[in-house]
Amino acid sequence: MLPSPKGDNGRDTVTGRFTVGWKGGSGNPHARRTADIRRTLMSAVTDEDLVEVAQSLIKRAKGGDVAAIKELLDRLLGKAKATVAVETEPQRSTEDMKAELRALIQTNPGIGQQLAAMLGLNMLPRGTPPNEVVVAEG
DSSP: OOOOTTOOTTBOTTTOOBOTTOOOOOOOHHHHHHHHHHHHHHHHOOHHHHHHHHHHHHHHHHTTOHHHHHHHHHHHHOOOSOOOOOOOOOOOOHHHHHHHHHHHHHHOTTHHHHHHHHHTBOOOOTTOOGGGOOBOOO
8 A cells, every 4th residue: 555645544554454543534524513503402492392383383284284284294204205196097887887898899799709718707608597607717
């Protein structure tokens, strides 16, 4: 390892590893300042202050303030990881679906046999009682 113009920087000159007793750098000055601010704020805010703020937020949320509702729920339940927009088709009634299927079969007579084969049904001649319909094994 090449020697550093700033000294060994606490590293072993052969292996490049930090030597025993090396204190390291001065750390992250932003994190240190943030910790100082947080410590000051925590010492200034009382439990009663937090209760008043929470009650104010709840009052605004109950009044319909969407931002307050979102903030309250985010704090209570945690923020949602992601939102997914789901588009659904309008609900169709069974009768509507049956009518569509009848129309499809009428315009394509062979499709009934194809559907039956796909569903594993044996198609029986018209007039066969329903209890005689057999589901294919498989």
